Amino acid sequence: MKPGNSVEARTATLAEIAREAGVSAPTVSKVLNGRADVAPATRTRVEELLRGHGYRRRGGEGGRSPLIDLVFHELESAWAMEVIRGVENVAREEGLSVVLSESAGRLTPGRTWADQVAARRPHGVILVLSGLDESGRALLTSRSVPFVVMDPAGDPGDDVPSIGATNWQGGLAATRHLIELGHTRIGAITGPSQMMCSRARVDGYRAALETAGLPVDSGLIRPGTFHHESGYRAGLDLLRMTDRPTAVFAGNDLQALGLYEAARELGLRVPEDLSVVGFDDLPVARWVGPPLTTVRQPLMEMAEAAAKLVLELGRQERPAAGTRMELATSLVVRSSTGAPPA
Amino acid sequence: MKPGNSVEARTATLAEIAREAGVSAPTVSKVLNGRADVAPATRTRVEELLRGHGYRRRGGEGGRSPLIDLVFHELESAWAMEVIRGVENVAREEGLSVVLSESAGRLTPGRTWADQVAARRPHGVILVLSGLDESGRALLTSRSVPFVVMDPAGDPGDDVPSIGATNWQGGLAATRHLIELGHTRIGAITGPSQMMCSRARVDGYRAALETAGLPVDSGLIRPGTFHHESGYRAGLDLLRMTDRPTAVFAGNDLQALGLYEAARELGLRVPEDLSVVGFDDLPVARWVGPPLTTVRQPLMEMAEAAAKLVLELGRQERPAAGTRMELATSLVVRSSTGAPPA
Structure with a gap:
C-alpha cells in the first residue's frame, strides 16, 4: 500500500469493509466521519481494514468543509507567523478558512487530531516541520484529504508532496560571503541534526570551506536547536575559545540574535x-x-505554494507522487558582516 | 433589540419567521446554517426577520463543530502569535481546534465570513482588535454563537464581553519610571487614536507628567501606528528637534525598535x-x-482568559452582559533606560 496521495486503489466498498469488520455500513461511515459514538475497539478494527484495503472515500470536493488545516510541530516565533500569513493569503482567495493546530505534545484523550480532521474533512492539510506517521497518512488518504509537507523535518519520502527551500545553497552562499570578506576561522551553530533543512545548511557551509581550500574544524561547529537561547549558549562557547572564530554562520535568525547577546556580554562588537x-x-x-x-527563506511564498499545491491535489484527485519543490534562498547583506579584525 | 450575549428573547419560532418571510421553514434553516443555495434577496429578508425578532437558535452545544474562531484585524507580528498560542492552549485542553481569520480587507464575494461562521457553528468567536458591526453581532446571536472581544479597538459597549489589559496603568508606570530616573523632557509615540488601548496608554503618560508637576508638551506627542516604520519616522521627527526629548515612551515594542533605528541613524546611543x-x-x-x-502586557494570559470566557458563555447560555476584564500590566526594567545625559 502506498501512503500519501498515491494512485487511487478502491479495492473494497464501504459495504465490504463493514462485512469484513462484522459491523453495519453506517458504523463504517461513522468511523470515516470521525464520529465519537463508536467503540474504540470497533474503530481500530475498521481503521485497520480501511488501511489494509487502501480505501479512499468517494466524492472529491463534495462534503468537504471550506477549511484548510495547518499543523505546526511547534507554534512559536515570527517564523510560524510568516507561514500562517502565506496560507491565509491563499485560503482567503479561495473562500476558505484556516484551522491551526500544534502537534508537539498534543495528546488529546479519546479523539485524536486525525479523528478531528477526518470529522471536519478540510480541503487539505499542510504539515509544517511536522511529520505524519504511516497510520496518519493512511487515515487522511482513506478520507481523500490531500496533504503537503512544508520544509520537512525528516525525509518525507519521495511519494509525499512537499515544499522546501534551497537550504544547502543558502549555507553555501552565507559562508562564501564570509570567505570573500577575508574570514578563515568561521564557526557554525547548527539546528537539530534530525531536521533535514538543518543538515543541508551545515553541508553547504562545509562545501564552501572545502571548495575555498579552507580546513573544516569540527570544534567550530556547535550543535543547537532553532531557539534564541541555543544561539546564546553555543555563542558563549565559541567566543570563549582561545582561538575564537572571527565569523559565525548561525542556523537561523533567532540563534543569530542569541549570538549577538553572547557577543555583547563578552564585550565583542558586531x-x-x-x-x-x-x-x-x-x-x-x-x-x-x-x-x-x-x-532569506521565502517563507510566505513557500506557504502559499504549499497551500496551492494541496488544493490542486484536492481538485484533480490525481497522483502527485514525487512532487518536491524547493524555492530559492538568497543572501541579504546588511550590517552584521565585515572584514575580520586585523 | 440588544446585541451580543444579551437576555434570551425567543419571541418567534422558526416556523413563524418562515411564514412572515413567505418562505418554507427549511429555507430559514438553510439561512441559519449558512448554506449557499438560498437567493441573496431571500437571505437578506430572512436575516432581517431573525434579527428583528431577536431569534436565537436552540440546542446550545448540540450541533456545534469542535472549533473556536479567532479573528484578527490584521495578522502580523509576534503580538498575534502570543494571542494564537493562548487560544491554542485552551482549545487543546478542550479538544477543540482553532480557526484563524483576518478581517482587514476581507471581502469574500458571495459568502461572507459571518456566513462561514454560521455554517460551521463554532463553540465561540474571539475577535482581536476587531469590532463586529450590529448585523454581525445579530447574526452570531441568532445562531447562539457566543463571542468575546479581546483588547477592544473601539468602545465595544458595556453589553459585549471583553478582555483587555490595564493600558492606562501601563502608560503611567512607564512614564513614572522615566521621571524617577530624572527625565523631564519625555516624548511619546502613540498608536492609532481610534484604538482605546492606545488612547489609554497616552492618557497614563499624561497623568504621570501632570502628577509629577511636569508640563505636557503636545509637540513631544507624535501620532503613529503600531508598526516599526511608524516608530522610526516619529522617532526621527522627535530626535531632530532642537530641544529633543531625552526619553521616549513608545506605543508598543515594534515602535520602540523603530525608534532604536532612528537613534542609531542619528548617532544617538540608547x-x-x-x-x-x-x-x-x-x-x-x-x-x-x-x-x-x-x-508587559500578558497577551497569552489575556487570550486564554478570552477563550475560557467564550466557552463559559457557550456552556451556560447565560447573559454575561457587562463582563469586562482587564488583566494587569507590569513594568519590566531592562537596559534601554537610564539617567538623562548630563
Whole structure:
C-alpha cells in the first residue's frame, strides 16, 4: 500500500469493509466521519481494514468543509507567523478558512487530531516541520484529504508532496560571503541534526570551506536547536575559545540574535570583532542593531505554494507522487558582516 | 433589540419567521446554517426577520463543530502569535481546534465570513482588535454563537464581553519610571487614536507628567501606528528637534525598535543619549541590543482568559452582559533606560 496521495486503489466498498469488520455500513461511515459514538475497539478494527484495503472515500470536493488545516510541530516565533500569513493569503482567495493546530505534545484523550480532521474533512492539510506517521497518512488518504509537507523535518519520502527551500545553497552562499570578506576561522551553530533543512545548511557551509581550500574544524561547529537561547549558549562557547572564530554562520535568525547577546556580554562588537550571518530573514532581522546579514527563506511564498499545491491535489484527485519543490534562498547583506579584525 | 450575549428573547419560532418571510421553514434553516443555495434577496429578508425578532437558535452545544474562531484585524507580528498560542492552549485542553481569520480587507464575494461562521457553528468567536458591526453581532446571536472581544479597538459597549489589559496603568508606570530616573523632557509615540488601548496608554503618560508637576508638551506627542516604520519616522521627527526629548515612551515594542533605528541613524546611543520604553514585552524585547525596558502586557494570559470566557458563555447560555476584564500590566526594567545625559 502506498501512503500519501498515491494512485487511487478502491479495492473494497464501504459495504465490504463493514462485512469484513462484522459491523453495519453506517458504523463504517461513522468511523470515516470521525464520529465519537463508536467503540474504540470497533474503530481500530475498521481503521485497520480501511488501511489494509487502501480505501479512499468517494466524492472529491463534495462534503468537504471550506477549511484548510495547518499543523505546526511547534507554534512559536515570527517564523510560524510568516507561514500562517502565506496560507491565509491563499485560503482567503479561495473562500476558505484556516484551522491551526500544534502537534508537539498534543495528546488529546479519546479523539485524536486525525479523528478531528477526518470529522471536519478540510480541503487539505499542510504539515509544517511536522511529520505524519504511516497510520496518519493512511487515515487522511482513506478520507481523500490531500496533504503537503512544508520544509520537512525528516525525509518525507519521495511519494509525499512537499515544499522546501534551497537550504544547502543558502549555507553555501552565507559562508562564501564570509570567505570573500577575508574570514578563515568561521564557526557554525547548527539546528537539530534530525531536521533535514538543518543538515543541508551545515553541508553547504562545509562545501564552501572545502571548495575555498579552507580546513573544516569540527570544534567550530556547535550543535543547537532553532531557539534564541541555543544561539546564546553555543555563542558563549565559541567566543570563549582561545582561538575564537572571527565569523559565525548561525542556523537561523533567532540563534543569530542569541549570538549577538553572547557577543555583547563578552564585550565583542558586531561586525568589528565578529561577523554574524543568520538564516530565514524574519522581520526582526531588519530591526536589530546592527541589522542582520542573513539568508532569506521565502517563507510566505513557500506557504502559499504549499497551500496551492494541496488544493490542486484536492481538485484533480490525481497522483502527485514525487512532487518536491524547493524555492530559492538568497543572501541579504546588511550590517552584521565585515572584514575580520586585523 | 440588544446585541451580543444579551437576555434570551425567543419571541418567534422558526416556523413563524418562515411564514412572515413567505418562505418554507427549511429555507430559514438553510439561512441559519449558512448554506449557499438560498437567493441573496431571500437571505437578506430572512436575516432581517431573525434579527428583528431577536431569534436565537436552540440546542446550545448540540450541533456545534469542535472549533473556536479567532479573528484578527490584521495578522502580523509576534503580538498575534502570543494571542494564537493562548487560544491554542485552551482549545487543546478542550479538544477543540482553532480557526484563524483576518478581517482587514476581507471581502469574500458571495459568502461572507459571518456566513462561514454560521455554517460551521463554532463553540465561540474571539475577535482581536476587531469590532463586529450590529448585523454581525445579530447574526452570531441568532445562531447562539457566543463571542468575546479581546483588547477592544473601539468602545465595544458595556453589553459585549471583553478582555483587555490595564493600558492606562501601563502608560503611567512607564512614564513614572522615566521621571524617577530624572527625565523631564519625555516624548511619546502613540498608536492609532481610534484604538482605546492606545488612547489609554497616552492618557497614563499624561497623568504621570501632570502628577509629577511636569508640563505636557503636545509637540513631544507624535501620532503613529503600531508598526516599526511608524516608530522610526516619529522617532526621527522627535530626535531632530532642537530641544529633543531625552526619553521616549513608545506605543508598543515594534515602535520602540523603530525608534532604536532612528537613534542609531542619528548617532544617538540608547540609553546614554536616549532612554526608551516600549509596550507589550514581545519575546524580541529581550533579544535586541540593548534589551528593551517595556510594559508587559500578558497577551497569552489575556487570550486564554478570552477563550475560557467564550466557552463559559457557550456552556451556560447565560447573559454575561457587562463582563469586562482587564488583566494587569507590569513594568519590566531592562537596559534601554537610564539617567538623562548630563
